[in-house]
Amino acid sequence: MCKKNKIRIILCFIIYEIAFILITSPFYIYRGPFNTLKKITVATIMATRHQYFVTSFLSQDEINNILNSSDTNNTQNQSIDVMQTVKNQDNKIACYGVSSDSGRYTGYLLSIPSKYKIKVAWTKNLGKEGQRTSEMAKDHNALAAINGGAFTDNKSETYGGSAALPGGFVISNGNLIYPYSNADLNKKESVTAFTKSGKLIVGNHSINDLKNMNVSEAVCFIPPALVVNGKGQISDGMSTGLNPRTAVGQTADGTVLFLVLDGRKNLINAGASLKDVQDLMLKYGAVNATSLDGGFSSTMYYNGKVINDTRSWNGERYVATSLYVEP
Structure with a gap:
């Protein structure tokens, strides 16, 4: 057998193996006996814009059963009086690097003293397209x-797309910014x-x-809240998948x-679950x-630049809104 034929056979075998894996993997993951792998995969994908990778193979009832909504505690009602806003003695914003022991995520936490005001920014192209977080930050x-x-x-009303419009509603300076009109004033959203006094709701x-x-x-944004009145609301570490x-x-003294x-860097550095986020917030004193x-x-912007590793294929992603620290 000539060398060219051997190479051709090897290439055909490799292509066959790749095609076989691509075709059978969804059935292996979604229909196989490995429940933890199934839960992580489904939860991770369902938190993205590419939910069709799951919904093409599973019904909504099957998805609900895998994710098991009971894994998330019923969110408590927040007691506004639990947190007493007082002046933080340290008037400087502090930045901390955070990471998991397993290497699943890395990131940053900013500790912002209560003297600073947190404001909402929205894309200046509202209704047309979003804007980068860093651009909104520089604008303000x-x-x-x-x-x-x-x-x-x-x-479309589906979350995602061009980021032209916010999901739910947006309030700034006490004014309703979005929707422009016909807002349902009694429809509840996860907020x-x-x-005005700086308390987080x-x-x-x-x-x-x-x-x-x-x-x-x-x-x-979508529920649930992570910490309410000093108590974590997430009990299952994998029910929400792994993502950036x-x-x-906010802590008891008003620090934000x-x-x-x-x-999403590789298979090891896949990201954090909501329970990871909750546990970090509790570790740093959030009530x-x-x-x-x-x-x-x-995206996190600090000291005039984006400091985290954004993973969008075209750089920093366009979004409809951001939260910023007023100078």
């Missing part, structure tokens, strides 16, 4: 910023909100609820915590905390 001369809530495009609240709490800034994450929390965790948009959106 921000000391620091992280990406914000959910977003949609202007053609990240700050009152998390959990499910309507626009009217937030008005009654004297909220000045708010964005929305963004979160915000911005957290961004990187992932209330919640997650923001993660995945390729996860």
Whole structure:
């Protein structure tokens, strides 16, 4: 057999093996006996814009059964009086590097004293396309910023797309920024909100609820809240998959915590679960905390530049909103 034929046979075998793996892997993962692998895979993919990799093979009932919604505690009602905002004696923003012992994630946590105001920024191209977190930060001369809530495009209500429109609603300076009109003032959304006095509000609240709490800034993302009244709300470490994450929390003295965790670098450095995020927030003293948009959106801006490793194929991702520290 000539050398060329041998090479051709080897290449055909390699192509066959790759095709076989690609075709059979979904059935092996989704229908196989390895429940932990199944849960991690489904949860991770369902947290992205590419849910069709799961929904093409599993029904919604099967997805719900795998993820098991009971793994997440029913979110408590937040007691606004639990956290007393007082002046932090350290007036400087502190930046800490964080990582897991297993190498699943790395990232940064900003500790922001209570003297600073947290504000909401939104894309200046609202209704057309999103904007990078760093661009919004520079537009507002921000000391620091992280990406914000959910977003949609202007053609669909599905989260994702061009980031032209925020998901849920947006409040800034006490004014309803989005929706422009016909807002359902009583529809509850999972919120990240700050009152005029600087208290973080998390959990499910309507626009009217937030008005009654004297909220000045708010964005929305999918539930659940991570920490409420000092207690973690996530009990299963793998029910939410592994992804890059963004979160915000607040300690008892009013210090605000911005957290961004990187992932999707390789099979080992895949990212963090929501329980990982919750546990880090508790470690740094958060009494209330919640997650923001993660995945390729996860971005932290500090000292005039993006400091985390954004994983979007075209660089820093466009988003509809961000949270920033007012100078």
